[in-house]
Structure formats: structure tokens, C-alpha cells
Amino acid sequence: MSLSPLYNLLRLKSFDGSSNEIFAEEDDHNVSPKFQLEYLYLSNHGQGGAFPKFLYHQMNLKYMDLTNIQMKGEFPNWLIENNTYLQELQLENCSLSGPFLLPKNSHVNLSSLSISMNHFQGQIPSEIGDHLPGLKVLKMSDNGFNGIIPSSLGNMSLLHELDLSNNVLIGRIPEYLTTGCSLLETLMLSNNKLKGQIFFENIDLEFLRWLQLDSNQFDGIPNSLSNCSSLTMLDVSNNHLSQMIPGWIGKMSSLVFLDLSRNNLFGPLPPSFNTSSMLQFVYLSRNKLQGPITRPFYNYSELLALDLSHNNLTGRVPEWIGKLSNLRYLLLSYNNLEGEIPIQLCKLDQLTLIDLSHNYLFGNILSCIISTAFFTSSTDAYAPESSQESFEFTAKNVSLSYRGSILHYFIGIDFSCNNFTGKIPPEIGNLSKIKALNLSHNNLVGPIPPTFSRLKEIESLDLSYNKLEGEIPPQLTELYFLVVFSVAHNNLSGKTPARVAQFATFEESCYKDNPFLCGQPLSKVCGAAMSPLPAPTLTTNKDNSGFMDMEVFYVTFGVAYIMLLLVIGAVLYINPYWRRAWFYFIEVSINNSYYFLVDNLPILSKFGFS
Known part of the structure; x- marks a missing residue:
């Protein structure tokens, strides 16, 4: 960490020690370096101790990167004050703690500041937008910042990327933020405790490309987002959205990544999901969507992931899914789908993960799906948005969330809890x-x-x-x-x-x-010998020695006889024609019997019958 062996190098302007293991070493307090660095790169990993003393003597720094060096201590606001030409400062994962301190005076040259993955606490200074007005990139994610988002961020008119995710921020998104930052391309506010409306009304966000607002308490998607012609990523998952999916989402021609999962969205899938050809990742799981899976994604030939699990979708697995030739992940579990697996799914030779569990599907498991190039692991490069992709899949009897590059290697089939034969x-x-x-x-x-x-x-x-x-x-x-x-x-x-x-x-x-x-x-x-079956219980009934249980026979015969009489009586009661025919038959039978006895009685008396 010490550059004391190089102190006499008067013309040294740039030092690159990145991709090494950095360790702490005491500086020579009595000697100051003769150089004035402009570029210092030491990023990789290591235990750097406190900030080295030679940095107190540097006044011309433009770019400085100490990423993944465990420096500890508080934020070095003196570093920004001393180096008025500083343009980029990277201090990610440096174990810095305490409050985030701003320089005393405004610093107009600093364009990129990244302090993510540290242990900062307290509120984001309310005057940050006034002291650092030239920022284009501000990353403060994965810390312990609380309180509200300062409205002064709207003064950063050049801001392209803002990442405040994974903190404890509360309140609403300040309207001034979205009006002042007209060049905003990436806005990441996920995993906080923000709530209320998302204010983008009457704002031209033609440059907005990434919008990630998941794991908050927002209750609506503003229709003004339909004007974001450059938006490639929209993540509003794990909020309190309670509405139908806006039809204009399907008309966003640049959209690549869409995540509306873990909300209270209801109603059918919008039929207008058929105009964009750029969409690759669709996550609509854990909502209350209803109705059949019609043709909302029919023209999305570039679709890589389709997750409609944990809804109330009905009908059959649509045949048009077989036309999604690039589909890698298909999750339709925990719905009310029925019918057989369509043979068209055999055309999906890029699949690596399929989950059809907890439905009412039946029929045979198609061997043609598996006999093709199906389920071949691939490490092909995805779009940049793929780093955000994640899936919930049950393996090892536990439902886990798989995220990022691990999905390139995870291959799985889940057809459980159906009626397959x-x-x-x-x-x-x-x-x-x-x-x-x-x-x-x-x-x-x-x-x-x-x-x-x-x-x-x-x-x-x-x-x-x-x-x-x-x-x-x-x-x-x-x-x-x-x-x-x-x-x-x-x-x-x-x-x-x-x-x-x-x-x-x-x-x-x-x-x-x-x-x-x-x-x-x-x-x-x-x-081991099979245990003998228990011998039948003997009774005193002698008929048990035969092949038929006479007691059961008598009971069965009696029941059948009574049922026959009841059926005949019911038929005669209901049908008057049969009733008259039956009584006529009885009358004729009685008469015939009477005359038979009268005619044959003298003959029978000769043989001793009276």
C-alpha cells in the first residue's frame, strides 16, 4: 500500500497496481513523495489498513480506484477537497463506515463517485446535489443509508446513472429528481422502503434505459413511462402494484428486460404484447393474473425467459410457445393449466429449465422433447440485462432463487403434481x-x-x-x-x-x-420368509365348509327380491299403460287357473286328491 520506494520519481504520473493482493505497510512520515500522481489504480483485493499518508500530498489526482481494498475508517472527504481536478473516485467494498461526508466546497469536476458495498449509515446529505453538481454517475448501493432521498439530487443536471439500491431509504421519490435529471439513463432504487406514486408525469425521459424499483411499496406504474422510447430494463417487482398490466408496456420497442413479479396484478394478459421484437426476459410470477395464455408474446422471437408461475392462468399450454426458438427458461408452475403438453414444444432445442409443476396436465411425457438438443448447457453471452435475471425453482426439496451467471449452468425439469401417465x-x-x-x-x-x-x-x-x-x-x-x-x-x-x-x-x-x-x-x-396370511375365523355354521357363504347368499337373495318387487311397483305406479296390462294379465291368469281346476278336478279325485 505504500509507494515509498518510488518517492524520488519526480515525473511519475500514473501508477497501476491493480489485480494484485494489496497489504498494509507504514509510510515514511518524514519523507513526502516528489511525484504528483494523476492516475492511481490499486483495485483487486487485500487489507490496505488506513489510507496511505502519501495521498495527503497529492493535489493533481484525476482518477483513483481502490475497489475491494479493505481500508476501513471514514469517507476521505479531504481527498476530494485537495484534488480539485478529480474526475473519478472508486471506493466500492472498502469497509468504510460512519456518515458520508461531503467536501466543504463545491466540486464541479467530479463526474463519477462510487461508494457501494460499504458500511455507511445515516442520511444522504441533503446538499449533495449542490456540492457535487457535475456528477454523471453516483453509486451508493448496499449501505445502511436511511431517511429520504434528497431533492437536491435534481440539481445534478448531467446525471446519467443513479444507484441507491439496497439501503433503508423511506418516503417517496422526489418529483424534482425526475424533472431535474433529464439525461438519466439508469435509476436503481430497489430494496428500500420507498412508497407512494412514481412521479414521471409530464416528463420527457427519452434517455432513460434502466429503471429498477423492486422491493419497495409503490402502488402504481405511471403511464408516462410509455414515453420512454429508450427504456431497455423495467423492474418494478416485489411492490404493491394492484392493477391490470398496462397495455402500453407491450409497445415499448426497446424493452429487453421486464419484471413485474411479486405484486397484486390481476386480470388477463394484455393482448397488445405483440409489437416489440427486443424483449428477452419476462417475469410476471406471483401475481393474480387470470384467463388463458393467449398470444401476448407470439412475435417475440428473441425471448429467452418466460416466467408466468404462481398465477391463476387457465386453459392449455399454448402451441405458439414452440415458435420461441431461443427460449431457455419456461416456468408455468402453480397455475390451473390442463391438457397435454403440445408436441410443438419439441422445437425448443435451447431449453435448459422447464417447470410445469402444480397444474392439471395429463398424457404422456413427450420423449421427443428430450431426444432433441434439449437441455444442453450453454455459456453464451447474454445481454447486459441478464445479470439481473433470477428464477425460483424447487430443487433438493427447497424452493430457491437462482440469480445471475449460475443460471448458465443450472439445468432442471419439474413436472411434479400433475396427472401425467x-x-x-x-x-x-x-x-x-x-x-x-x-x-x-x-x-x-x-x-x-x-x-x-x-x-x-x-x-x-x-x-x-x-x-x-x-x-x-x-x-x-x-x-x-x-x-x-x-x-x-x-x-x-x-x-x-x-x-x-x-x-x-x-x-x-x-x-x-x-x-x-x-x-x-x-x-x-x-x-426372509413371508409371514403367512391369517387363517379365516371358523364358525359353527356348517355351510362354511362349502365354496359359498350361505349366510351372505340368503341376505343377498332377500335384498334382490325386495328390490325387484319395489321396482315393479314403481313402474306400475308411474306408467298407466303397463299398469292396465299387468292387471289384465293377472285377471286372465286367475280365470285360466280357475277353469283349469274346474275341468281337471273330477280326474284328480279319481287318484285320491280332494
């Missing part, structure tokens, strides 16, 4: 990179495919609550990354896999309710 496609064994597979709570039959032994990177495998039969393939013990495994509540038989590697950690609950399964960790020992 048929056999498990053996082609699933070709998904060698898959991390999570959940087919539980369905009506799948047949054996567990032995090809599952090729899922070398799988961590979570859940096949419970089905009607699977046969033995558990012993080759599954070769799945060394498996953490969660369950085949409970099936009709499996034979011996459980050997208690080796990961399978030595799986408990009895992973295999329970398979009546013909034996071996550890189950209590049933393989090879």
Missing part, C-alpha cells in the same frame, strides 16, 4: 448435465429407466408418489452428486441400492410405502 422416457438418461429432475405426484407406471445412471451431475431426483414398478436400478449408486433421492409411495420391488457413496446417506423415508421393497434402510430384510 405412461412410462418415464428412457431418453431422460441422455441429459448428462441435468441438476434436478422432479416427476413426483403423477400416475407414471413402468420401471425406473436404467439410463438414469448416466445422469452424472444430478443433485436432486424425486420420483415419489407414482405407480412405478420393478426394481431400483443398482447402477444409480454411480450418481455421486446426488443429494436428494426419493422413490417413496410406488409399487417398487426387490432390493434397495447398496449403501455406498451418496446412497449411504438416504433414510427410510426415501423408500417408504413400497410393499415389495426390502433391504437397508428399510426394516424389511431381503430373503
Whole structure:
């Protein structure tokens, strides 16, 4: 951290020590450097101790970057006061604490100030916009700032990027901020406690590109945002929005990233989501959206992510999804969808994550989906907005949020809690990179495919609550990354896999309710004689020795006889024609019987019948 060996270099203007491990070293207090630096770069990581003494003697600094050096202490406002030519100051993740102190006088040359990821507390100084009017970039995220957003920020007429996210700010967005900062391109106020209306009315925000206001308490999306022709990112997730999705959002031709998840949005998907060709990421999960998934994203050929989970959507999985040739993430879980998986989904050869769980889907699991180039891990470069993407996916029996670059490597299928039937496609064994597979709570039959032994990177495998039969393939013990495994509540038989590697950690609950399964960790020992069935209870009734239970026969016969009489009586009561025919039949039968007896009585008397 000390540059004392270089103190005699009179002409030294720039020093770049970045990408090294920086450590603290005491300066020579009796010697001042002969150089006047203009550029100082020491960013990477390390323990820098206190700010080095030689910085007190520098008056010509223009650019200074100490990112990720644990300096501790308070903000060095003296550094800005001494260096009137300073244009860029980067002090991210430097463990600075205490209040944020402004220079005593106005500093017009400073254009970029980044103090994110420190431990600052207290309020943002109310006069910050007056003391630093030339700022183009101001990053103060991930600190402990509280209080309101100073209205003086509106005096920064050159401000392009403002990041105050992940603090404890309260109150409303000052209207003067959005009117004064006419060149604003990025506004990030997420993860605070802001509330109320978002004031963009009658404001021309033609330069606004990123707007991130998630995890606050805003209650409406202003219609004036429809005039932001350059907006590429709109994130108003995790707020209190209670309205229908504005139709004008679908008309924002530059929009790439849209996140309206975790709100109270209701009504159907707007039909006007069909005009932009730039949209790549759509998050509408955890709302109260209703109705079918019609064709709102039909023309979005560049769509990479579609998350409509945790809503009240109905109808079938639409066939037009198969036209989204670049789709990587499809999440439709926790809705009321029904029908079969459309065969058009076989065309989605870029998918790496699909979640259709907790619906009413039925039919077979399409093997053609898996037999294509489906679920191939990719590390292709995404748009800059992709760093904000995140998904909620259940793996290892826990619902987790996956964010950022990890999604490039996470591959998963969740078809659980539906009504799928048929056999498990053996082609699933070709998904060698898959991390999570959940087919539980369905009506799948047949054996567990032995090809599952090729899922070398799988961590979570859940096949419970089905009607699977046969033995558990012993080759599954070769799945060394498996953490969660369950085949409970099936009709499996034979011996459980050997208690080796990961399978030595799986408990009895992973295999329970398979009546013909034996071996550890189950209590049933393989090879043991089956316990005899209990002998039938003997009774004193002699008819029990026959093939028929006579007591049951008599009861059944009596009930059937009574039911027949009741049915005949009911028919005769309802139908007068049949009633007259029945009585006529009885009358004729009585007459015939009478005359038969009269004619044959003399003959019967000769044989002793009276």
C-alpha cells in the first residue's frame, strides 16, 4: 500500500497496481513523495489498513480506484477537497463506515463517485446535489443509508446513472429528481422502503434505459413511462402494484428486460404484447393474473425467459410457445393449466429449465422433447440485462432463487403434481448435465429407466408418489452428486441400492410405502420368509365348509327380491299403460287357473286328491 520506494520519481504520473493482493505497510512520515500522481489504480483485493499518508500530498489526482481494498475508517472527504481536478473516485467494498461526508466546497469536476458495498449509515446529505453538481454517475448501493432521498439530487443536471439500491431509504421519490435529471439513463432504487406514486408525469425521459424499483411499496406504474422510447430494463417487482398490466408496456420497442413479479396484478394478459421484437426476459410470477395464455408474446422471437408461475392462468399450454426458438427458461408452475403438453414444444432445442409443476396436465411425457438438443448447457453471452435475471425453482426439496451467471449452468425439469401417465422416457438418461429432475405426484407406471445412471451431475431426483414398478436400478449408486433421492409411495420391488457413496446417506423415508421393497434402510430384510396370511375365523355354521357363504347368499337373495318387487311397483305406479296390462294379465291368469281346476278336478279325485 505504500509507494515509498518510488518517492524520488519526480515525473511519475500514473501508477497501476491493480489485480494484485494489496497489504498494509507504514509510510515514511518524514519523507513526502516528489511525484504528483494523476492516475492511481490499486483495485483487486487485500487489507490496505488506513489510507496511505502519501495521498495527503497529492493535489493533481484525476482518477483513483481502490475497489475491494479493505481500508476501513471514514469517507476521505479531504481527498476530494485537495484534488480539485478529480474526475473519478472508486471506493466500492472498502469497509468504510460512519456518515458520508461531503467536501466543504463545491466540486464541479467530479463526474463519477462510487461508494457501494460499504458500511455507511445515516442520511444522504441533503446538499449533495449542490456540492457535487457535475456528477454523471453516483453509486451508493448496499449501505445502511436511511431517511429520504434528497431533492437536491435534481440539481445534478448531467446525471446519467443513479444507484441507491439496497439501503433503508423511506418516503417517496422526489418529483424534482425526475424533472431535474433529464439525461438519466439508469435509476436503481430497489430494496428500500420507498412508497407512494412514481412521479414521471409530464416528463420527457427519452434517455432513460434502466429503471429498477423492486422491493419497495409503490402502488402504481405511471403511464408516462410509455414515453420512454429508450427504456431497455423495467423492474418494478416485489411492490404493491394492484392493477391490470398496462397495455402500453407491450409497445415499448426497446424493452429487453421486464419484471413485474411479486405484486397484486390481476386480470388477463394484455393482448397488445405483440409489437416489440427486443424483449428477452419476462417475469410476471406471483401475481393474480387470470384467463388463458393467449398470444401476448407470439412475435417475440428473441425471448429467452418466460416466467408466468404462481398465477391463476387457465386453459392449455399454448402451441405458439414452440415458435420461441431461443427460449431457455419456461416456468408455468402453480397455475390451473390442463391438457397435454403440445408436441410443438419439441422445437425448443435451447431449453435448459422447464417447470410445469402444480397444474392439471395429463398424457404422456413427450420423449421427443428430450431426444432433441434439449437441455444442453450453454455459456453464451447474454445481454447486459441478464445479470439481473433470477428464477425460483424447487430443487433438493427447497424452493430457491437462482440469480445471475449460475443460471448458465443450472439445468432442471419439474413436472411434479400433475396427472401425467405412461412410462418415464428412457431418453431422460441422455441429459448428462441435468441438476434436478422432479416427476413426483403423477400416475407414471413402468420401471425406473436404467439410463438414469448416466445422469452424472444430478443433485436432486424425486420420483415419489407414482405407480412405478420393478426394481431400483443398482447402477444409480454411480450418481455421486446426488443429494436428494426419493422413490417413496410406488409399487417398487426387490432390493434397495447398496449403501455406498451418496446412497449411504438416504433414510427410510426415501423408500417408504413400497410393499415389495426390502433391504437397508428399510426394516424389511431381503430373503426372509413371508409371514403367512391369517387363517379365516371358523364358525359353527356348517355351510362354511362349502365354496359359498350361505349366510351372505340368503341376505343377498332377500335384498334382490325386495328390490325387484319395489321396482315393479314403481313402474306400475308411474306408467298407466303397463299398469292396465299387468292387471289384465293377472285377471286372465286367475280365470285360466280357475277353469283349469274346474275341468281337471273330477280326474284328480279319481287318484285320491280332494
